[in-house]
């Protein structure tokens with residue numbers, strides 16, 4: 708009873724201030740995400756898994772829940788960003804891929820697949836405000852958004868070949884849809900990470916911002932243009948543009964996941980991941 712009264716009072720308080728009750732409650736419910744609604748009913752979703760927003764199953768599953776909820780509550784738009792001014796996301800968590808049981812890798816991979824489907828196919832407009840490096844899985848998250856604004860002097864790209872595994876077909880397609888076939892082939896086969904300036908030149912991002920605040924201004928400008936567009940017309944047009952990839956993933960998703968799990972589990976790939984992790988640690992030690 709006491710909990711009910713408190714909840715009702717909180718709800719009235721939030722509604723009276725015209726602040727989204729749902730989104731406000733969200734911010735307390737997640738371990739690795741903060742979700743706030745702005746005055747335009749745009750959800751600002753901030754990843755906050757310190758230090759570098761490594762994408763483990765828990766963070767991904769939180770993103771997935773938020774996406775479902777934003778769809779159900781008909782938000783007007785979403786900005787995906789990072790708490791950090793250095794890293795947007797460092798990609799999938801090696802700790803869930805290295806020396807892990809296939810079931811652990813499977814959970815990780817199917818959860819990112821779930822996020823990809825929901826984010827790429829979301830009815831509301833989406834913007835990635837990339838406040839730092841966005842390698843691999845970090846780049847994938849931003850590619851699923853409709854618009855990418857990146858702060859200067861960082862790197863973004865899909866470096867997965869360097870880890871010894873091939874880029875899954877649908878991820879290749881995401882890249883091709885964004886930067887074209889030729890540029891995608893060159894980038895993916897070499898595992899290239901682009902600087903912010905290079906990323907703009909090739910079309911991997913849409914705008915450069917000098918800092919977080921200016922990136923948010925640009926994100927608002929992007930989202931505001933949709934105020935005069937009927938949402939259904941916008942949504943169907945987005946679906947038409949994205950249908951091929953979404954259909955492929957919903958039909959073949961399970962096969963992609965299993966392929967990825969068996970690829971990651973190969974001893975050679977495990978060795979490469981171990982070497983890559985050791986190299987990261989060494990770099991850090993030498994720079995200290």
Ligand SMILES: CCCCC/C=C\C/C=C\CC/C=C/CC(=O)SCCNC(=O)CCNC(=O)[C@H](O)C(C)(C)COP(=O)(O)OP(=O)(O)OC[C@H]1O[C@@H](n2cnc3c(N)ncnc32)[C@H](O)[C@@H]1OP(=O)(O)O
Nearest residue numbers: 761797798799800801802816840842843844875877963991
């Ligand atoms: C659509 C259908 C799809 C079907 C297929 C299904 C699924 C496929 C899905 C997606 C495909 C996309 C593939 C993704 C694979 C990956 O994402 S693998 C991860 C690749 N990531 C990287 O290569 C980046 C590695 N990290 C860095 O380069 C740097 O950390 C950084 C991001 C540039 C930041 O540097 P900074 O100096 O600030 O920090 P540190 O390097 O000191 O890092 C801090 C701390 O965090 C640890 N760490 C960093 N990254 C990871 C990681 N990815 N996993 C685990 N741990 C990580 C690092 O070791 C440090 O730890 P500490 O020394 O203990 O403090």
